[in-house]
Amino acid sequence: MEQLRETLKGHHLRTTTCREDVLSAFINKKNALSHGDLEGALGESYDRVTIYRTLKTFLEKGIIHKVLDDEGLRYALCSHQCSEEKHQHDHIHFKCSICGKTNCLENLHIPNVALPQGYQPASFNLLIQGTCPECVAE
Amino acid sequence: MEQLRETLKGHHLRTTTCREDVLSAFINKKNALSHGDLEGALGESYDRVTIYRTLKTFLEKGIIHKVLDDEGLRYALCSHQCSEEKHQHDHIHFKCSICGKTNCLENLHIPNVALPQGYQPASFNLLIQGTCPECVAE
DNA sequence: AATATTATGCAACAACGTTGCATTTAATGT
DNA sequence: ACATTAAATGCAACGTTGTTGCATAATATT
Numbered sequence: 447m448e449q450l451r452e453t454l455k456g457h458h459l460r461t462t463t464c465r466e467d468v469l470s471a472f473i474n475k476k477n478a479l480s481h482g483d484l485e486g487a488l489g490e491s492y493d494r495v496t497i498y499r500t501l502k503t504f505l506e507k508g509i510i511h512k513v514l515d516d517e518g519l520r521y522a523l524c525s526h527q528c529s530e531e532k533h534q535h536d537h538i539h540f541k542c543s544i545c546g547k548t549n550c551l552e553n554l555h556i557p558n559v560a561l562p563q564g565y566q567p568a569s570f571n572l573l574i575q576g577t578c579p580e581c582v583a584e
Numbered sequence: 585m586e587q588l589r590e591t592l593k594g595h596h597l598r599t600t601t602c603r604e605d606v607l608s609a610f611i612n613k614k615n616a617l618s619h620g621d622l623e624g625a626l627g628e629s630y631d632r633v634t635i636y637r638t639l640k641t642f643l644e645k646g647i648i649h650k651v652l653d654d655e656g657l658r659y660a661l662c663s664h665q666c667s668e669e670k671h672q673h674d675h676i677h678f679k680c681s682i683c684g685k686t687n688c689l690e691n692l693h694i695p696n697v698a699l700p701q702g703y704q705p706a707s708f709n710l711l712i713q714g715t716c717p718e719c720v721a722e
Numbered sequence: 723a724a725t726a727t728t729a730t731g732c733a734a735c736a737a738c739g740t741t742g743c744a745t746t747t748a749a750t751g752t
Numbered sequence: 753a754c755a756t757t758a759a760a761t762g763c764a765a766c767g768t769t770g771t772t773g774c775a776t777a778a779t780a781t782t
Contacts, residue, residue, distance in 0.1 A: 460727095460778090461779080461780095462729065462778075462779075465729090481769075482769085492730080493731050494731095495731070495732080495770090495772095498770065498771080499729080499730085512654050514652040514653070514654060516650050516657070519654070538697060540699075540705075554697060554698075554700075556697075557695040558695075559676065559692060559694075559695065561678075561692070561712070562717075564716070564717025565678060565714060566715040567712045567713070567714040569712070569713045570710070570712055571652075572708070572709070572710045572711075573652065573710075574707070574708055575705070575709070577703070578702070578703060579701070579703060582703075582704055598747090600748075600760065600761080602760085602761080603760090619738075631763075632738095632739090633739090633740080633741090633762070634760080636738090636739065636740080641760095
């Protein structure tokens with residue numbers, strides 16, 4: 447609870463109940479969340495627009511990052527210290543096609559790629575789809 | 585022209601002017617296209633819905649594949665022989681943040697990744713964002 | 723407690739995508 | 753070349769997703 451306030455303050459954001467609730471949703475569910483997921487999780491507590499704006503500010507301030515997906519955009523917590531100035535991510539995202547959950551594999555880095563002459567890379571996004579350990583087990 | 589018919593027939597599709605036009609749009613513009621791009625390129629010739637359905641069939645039949653993007657879905661031609669039965673892609677997508685175009689780097693394969701125990705990968709999608717050769721030059 | 727600044731809710735709108743149904747078109751056999 | 757069958761299109765309507773402007777409410781600061 448107090449930790450939420452700290453996180454928000456650390457990113458120069460005012461503490462509001464909506465931001466606390468969105469942030470704790472990300473912390474509790476450990477997988478990536480879409481706007482719709484959050485709307486579902488938070489019920490009628492907040493306006494749709496407020497959630498959109500909360501996601502936008504969290505993105506800008508470096509609290510969450512985008513997770514690409516062939517069926518829509520999701521968001522996940524930034525584990526390492528991201529800030530308004532710089533977002534840095536080079537981990538892999540895994541989406542399970544059985545349970546539908548997408549997770550950050552924080553420990554796995556995206557391997558280097560030798561691009562052809564002239565290409566200047568700035569950011570990388572690798573999504574692997576398949577079956578996750580929980581769903582393989584069943 | 586005749587080639588378009590061949591391609592469509594090869595994927596067990598009837599030849600219609602809409603399908604020919606959509607297909608040639610993909611062949612002419614060499615970058616990935618969104619539904620909106622196609623609507624723009626084809627003008628008022630076809631109904632919005634028809635373009636959506638054309639994209640859907642092309643996807644299913646293995647003529648085009650999805651290209652993920654943090655600002656929406658795009659589609660690009662499948663270079664290698666994809667079919668209704670199997671789609672196989674392991675090339676890299678590069679999106680230029682200056683000109684906004686996304687291209688398939690057909691010759692670059694996604695490097696192998698050692699996933700933790702229990703993860704069963706099925707498909708890979710790597711998007712690199714940065715500056716493309718044309719925009720670097722300027 | 724008063725103030726300045728920021729966040730929220732509401733309304734309205736725009737973009738994106740889907741479904742059902744009647745009509746038109748393409749392929750096939752005669 | 754024509755009739756038949758099956759599939760594709762256009763239209764209307766709808767649902768979802770995301771954005772913007774503005775008045776109100778809440779937060780941080782003095």
